[in-house]
Every structure is written in structure tokens, then in C-alpha cells.
Amino acid sequence: MGPDLQPLSSTLLRKNRCYEVTLDPGSQELSWRDLQPRRNRAGICLAGVHYGARHLACCTGEQSLSAFQSVPVSEIISVEEAAIDGGKWQQTFKPCGFTVHYVRRARKHRWRCSEMTFWCNDEQLYNQWFQALKRLLELQTSRPKHLLVYINPFGGKRQGKQIFDKKVAPLFSLAAISADVIVTERANHAKDNLFEVELDKYDGIVCVGGDGMFSEVMHGLIGRIQKDSGIDQNNSRAPLTQCNIRIGIIPAGSTDCVCYATVGINDPVTSALHIIIGDSQNLDVCSAHHNNTFLKYSVSLMGYGFYGDVLKTSEKNRWMGPSRYDISGFKTFLSHHSYEGTVSFRPAKQALASPRDKQLCKFGCPVCRQAKKQLEMQQKEPFVGLEHNEDGDWQTVRGKFIAINAANMSCACPRSPKGLSPAAHLADGTADLILVRKCSRFKFLRHLIRHTNKEDQFDFPFVEVYRVKKFLFTPKHYEEEDNDNNDVAKKHFAHICTEKPPCGCRRVNSIWNCDGEPLDHPSIEVGVHCQLIKLFARGIEDPSKSKDHVDSNRL
Numbered sequence: 001m002g003p004d005l006q007p008l009s010s011t012l013l014r015k016n017r018c019y020e021v022t023l024d025p026g027s028q029e030l031s032w033r034d035l036q037p038r039r040n041r042a043g044i045c046l047a048g049v050h051y052g053a054r055h056l057a058c059c060t061g062e063q064s065l066s067a068f069q070s071v072p073v074s075e076i077i078s079v080e081e082a083a084i085d086g087g088k089w090q091q092t093f094k095p096c097g098f099t100v101h102y103v104r105r106a107r108k109h110r111w112r113c114s115e116m117t118f119w120c121n122d123e124q125l126y127n128q129w130f131q132a133l134k135r136l137l138e139l140q141t142s143r144p145k146h147l148l149v150y151i152n153p154f155g156g157k158r159q160g161k162q163i164f165d166k167k168v169a170p171l172f173s174l175a176a177i178s179a180d181v182i183v184t185e186r187a188n189h190a191k192d193n194l195f196e197v198e199l200d201k202y203d204g205i206v207c208v209g210g211d212g213m214f215s216e217v218m219h220g221l222i223g224r225i226q227k228d229s230g231i232d233q234n235n236s237r238a239p240l241t242q243c244n245i246r247i248g249i250i251p252a253g254s255t256d257c258v259c260y261a262t263v264g265i266n267d268p269v270t271s272a273l274h275i276i277i278g279d280s281q282n283l284d285v286c287s288a289h290h291n292n293t294f295l296k297y298s299v300s301l302m303g304y305g306f307y308g309d310v311l312k313t314s315e316k317n318r319w320m321g322p323s324r325y326d327i328s329g330f331k332t333f334l335s336h337h338s339y340e341g342t343v344s345f346r347p348a349k350q351a352l353a354s355p356r357d358k359q360l361c362k363f364g365c366p367v368c369r370q371a372k373k374q375l376e377m378q379q380k381e382p383f384v385g386l387e388h389n390e391d392g393d394w395q396t397v398r399g400k401f402i403a404i405n406a407a408n409m410s411c412a413c414p415r416s417p418k419g420l421s422p423a424a425h426l427a428d429g430t431a432d433l434i435l436v437r438k439c440s441r442f443k444f445l446r447h448l449i450r451h452t453n454k455e456d457q458f459d460f461p462f463v464e465v466y467r468v469k470k471f472l473f474t475p476k477h478y479e480e481e482d483n484d485n486n487d488v489a490k491k492h493f494a495h496i497c498t499e500k501p502p503c504g505c506r507r508v509n510s511i512w513n514c515d516g517e518p519l520d521h522p523s524i525e526v527g528v529h530c531q532l533i534k535l536f537a538r539g540i541e542d543p544s545k546s547k548d549h550v551d552s553n554r555l
């Protein structure tokens with residue numbers, strides 16, 4: 001709060017009742033308390049009673065009997081002059097009121113926009129309140145003022161444009177955020193545009209669509225920033241330049257996993273509110289290279305074997321819409337392929353946590369905060385704590401695998417609320433490498449089922465999990481498959497040797513599923529770039545910690 005702003009406390013009117021309303025510069029909170037005694041069903045007077053917790057609101061079946069309610073200034077969306085119903089007031093007395101729009105927490109990490117109006121006795125008092133609130137909102141410097149929005153009109157159920165126009169744009173205009181909107185006309189439109197656009201004009205980039213659309217925008221932004229800083233993305237060892245402009249995701253796709261794992265729900269209004277209040281969540285990004293050629297970036301899952309095959313099958317069935325993922329998952333499970341290869345990885349020796357932790361990455365995660373401090377130290381003094389001192393030695397695992405997964409975040413989604421690697425962190429500079437060795441179909445099913453319940457999916461002898469900073473994968477048959485002779489053979493016999501070769505020979509290689517997109521090569525080198533990008537999000541709030549807030553915000 002600015003030095004010129006003093007605490008304000010006044011008796012104001014709300015719904016014909018007197019409230020003590022306070023704007024506290026220290027705690028940065030707007031709070032209010034009903035001054036008149038209310039009676040519950042048993043006739044017991046409740047006003048003025050101190051309930052211990054400041055945010056506590058008592059609810060009876062009849063009415064809410066509030067003691068003290070509050071909203072942090074950081075969660076006030078806007079303040080505006082209250083609309084007056086002309087006919088209701090005598091000409092001699094024209095009341096002055098202000099309406100505060102603020103974030104209300106609803107169930108399951110949903111945020112909603114609520115409002116309340118306070119009326120003042122005179123214009124001077126109104127001005128005092130209105131100016132103080134306005135000034136405080138101006139001091140929220142992390143909030144965006146001007147955004148660049150890309151809408152994929154064909155993502156998910158093709159509702160992207162409507163979702164933005166009906167649910168998001170009105171909230172942006174309430175919060176005085178202006179937006180340049182581009183409705184994409186083709187795949188890669190947003191990515192190409194990001195290489196040309198004047199980025200300095202914007203406080204954030206918003207994508208309306210699914211994970212594919214987010215990936216496109218992320219590739220455009222990272223690529224643009226590296227180009228501007230003269231960094232060659234093909235060099236797998238080059239330290240990439242951080243992207244400080246935040247990306248907002250308005251979920252409107254068939255899969256919205258990145259949004260779900262960083263906000264806790266795929267709900268357009270919730271995401272819009274996180275953008276408006278200027279939330280910021282750093283995010284690690286994996287880069288995949290093949291022979292010093294950049295392939296793709298990933299923020300959630302890189303999967304070879306099972307998840308690669310699911311993608312392969314689902315791409316063939318795009319016409320089915322979102323249900324294609326279920327069908328291809330089932331088909332892939334039945335086919336039960338395993339793939340031979342070598343995985344080499346560099347464990348994160350100094351990792352502050354492990355993939356088997358019970359402590360999950362939540363809003364304000366101490367592990368990610370510590371990683372941020374380490375990163376800042378490294379950026380200041382790049383020669384202190386050189387990489388080879390920090391990380392473990394390379395380790396190698398060979399064998400036949402049903403799945404090789406690298407989870408850069410929990411990968412929680414509505415189907416698997418705890419995700420593929422529940423204790424993975426959003427911004428600790430590591431990924432969880434999960435190796436599922438060849439096993440019976442029944443055992444693999446048990447492993448899969450544990451993604452949906454509370455049991456530990458890593459607690460099987462055929463599953464290994466490592467927290468890593470880098471890894472390499474080479475399929476056993478890659479060399480033979482990749483040579484020219486084989487290319488010729490593939491060309492001639494591709495129509496015969498498809499999914500189920502009549503000759504009975506088994507498929508030797510899978511593909512990599514990189515955040516839902518296929519990679520061109522099975523043999524890859526992957527590195528994690530700590531906190532490379534930022535999202536308009538805050539990580540998942542712990543319901544037990546935000547419960548008081550939920551109650552206090554329910555008016």
C-alpha cells in the first residue's frame with residue numbers, strides 16, 4: 001500500500017443493514033462486519049461474538065450469520081460506482097455507493113466473480129472509499145493490462161470462440177483489460193504469429209483451446225525468445241533464455257491437462273480470474289533433441305510405449321472426437337506391446353524431494369520456491385555449483401518396457417486426479433522418469449488402476465521411478481530400422497506390414513508422445529529447463545488451507 005494511503009474504517013450500508021467496513025493497509029484486506037445483532041433459529045444473538053478465526057462465517061439453514069468477512073485486495077477484480085435504481089430514491093437524497101467485484105472460491109478449485117455493494121452517507125465518504133480502493137488496485141502491479149489472445153475455433157467441442165466471448169471477455173472488460181484477439185485459421189497460425197508480433201506491447205499471451213493449442217503457443221513464445229537472444233534451439237546444451245511474459249490458458253479443448261494441473265480445474269471462468277488478478281506460476285520445460293536437432297518442448301508428459309501407442313491409434317481416429325482417447329487406450333491395452341531399448345539418465349542428486357513423497361506440489365510449494373532461489377543464484381554466479389557437482393552420475397537401464405514415461409508435472413486430470421506422478425513438481429527443474437518393465441497384462445492393469453485410486457502406482461517390482469534432470473533413450477532396433485535399406489523396405493511393404501503384420505512379426509518401435517503430439521524420432525535426448533516459462537496460475541490450492549477463505553467468501 002502506498003505511503004499516502006491510510007486505513008479506512010466506516011459504517012456503511014449494505015442491503016439495508018449497517019456494516020463496519022475496514023480497508024487495512026497492513027493486511028491488504030477489505031473486511032466487513034454486520035453491526036446489527038442477528039438471531040439464529042434458536043433465537044441466540046450472534047453479532048459481535050468473536051469466533052476465534054477471523055474468516056469464520058456461521059451458516060444456519062435460514063441465513064448466513066457473519067461475524068467478520070474479508071477479501072484480500074489482491075483478489076478484488078474491480079470497483080465501480082454502484083448503479084442506482086432511480087425510482088427508488090427521493091430526489092432530495094441521492095445515495096452514493098460502490099460495488100466491489102471480487103474472487104469467490106467455489107467447490108473443487110473453481111473461482112467465481114462475486115460482487116457486493118456498500119452505500120455511503122455522503123459523497124465525501126464515498127469518494128474516500130472509491131479512491132482508496134482504486135488506488136490499491138492500481139498498486140497491484142502484477143496484473144495484466146493488455147493481452148494477446150489466440151483462439152482455436154476448432155479445439156475440443158469447437159466452442160473456443162463462444163467460451164471467450166461469453167465467459168472471458170466480459171470479465172476482462174470488468175477488470176479494464178484490453179485484448180487483441182486472433183482467431184486462428186490453421187494449425188501453427190499462433191506459433192508463426194508469435195515470431196512476428198511486437199511482444200513488448202503485451203503483458204501476457206492467452207490461448208483458448210486445449211493442450212495442443214497451449215503447446216503451439218508455448219513453442220512460438222520460447223522459439224521467439226530464443227531467436228531474439230541469439231540462442232540456437234538445436235544445441236541441446238545451450239541454456240535457454242527464460243520467457244518472462246506469462247501465458248494464460250482458457251481451457252476449451254478435448255484435453256486440458258496443463259490447465260488442470262496448474263489451476264486444479266479446467267474451467268474458463270476460473271482461468272480468466274487467475275489471469276485478471278495477475279497470478280504467476282513458473283513452469284519447467286523439457287526439450288527433446290535427436291542428433292543435435294531440436295524436436296519439441298514438453299511441459300507435462302513424454303511417453304514412449306503405452307502412451308505413444310495410444311497417441312498413434314487416437315490420431316487415426318480423430319473423427320471420433322474426444323472419445324477417441326478412451327477407445328485407443330483400450331485398444332492399446334489389449335495389444336500389450338513391449339519395446340526393447342536403453343535408458344540413460346542423470347538423477348537429480350540434490351533434489352529436495354522424491355517421486356515417492358506424500359507431500360505434493362501445491363500453491364506456494366517450498367520445493368519449487370527453493371529451486372527458484374537456486375536458479376537465481378546460478379544466474380547471478382553461473383560458475384558456482386557447476387552442473388557436474390550438483391547432479392548424480394549417469395545411470396543406465398536396459399530391457400523391455402511396456403512404458404517409458406517422463407512426467408514434468410503430476411499430469412493430474414479429471415480421469416486420474418492424482419496423476420501419473422503425483423509428487424512431481426511444477427517448477428523444481430526435474431522430471432520423474434517412470435519405467436514400466438515388461439509384465440503380464442493383468443499386472444499392468446493393476447498398475448494402471450492405481451492411477452485412479454489412493455494406492456501407490458510405483459509400488460510394483462516391475463515399476464521403477466527416478467527423479468532426473470536429463471535422460472536419453474535409444475531403442476534397440478533403432479539403428480537397423482533407420483538405415484536407408486529399411487526406408488526402402490518400409491516404402492514398399494508399408495501397406496502390408498501395418499498395425500497387425502500378417503507375417504506375425506512384432507512391432508519393434510513405438511513413438512514418443514510429447515504432450516499429446518508425436519515426435520519424429522524414437523531415439524531422443526531430453527533435458528529439463530528449470531522454470532523456463534510462466535503461466536497465469538498459482539498451482540493447486542490446498543483445500544484444507546483455503547477452506548476458511550471459501551467460507552468467508554460465501555455471502
Ligand SMILES: Nc1ncnc2c1ncn2[C@@H]1O[C@H](COP(=O)(O)OP(=O)(O)OP(=O)(O)O)[C@@H](O)[C@H]1O
Pocket residue numbers: 151152153154155156157183184185186187188189208209210211212213214216252253254255256516
Ligand atoms: N484454426 C485451426 N485449424 C486447424 N487446427 C488448428 C487451428 N488452430 C489451432 N489448431 C491446431 O489444433 C490442434 C489441437 O488444438 P487444441 O489443443 O485446441 O484442441 P483439442 O481438441 O484439445 O486437440 P487435441 O486433443 O489434439 O490436443 C493444435 O495442435 C493446434 O495447433
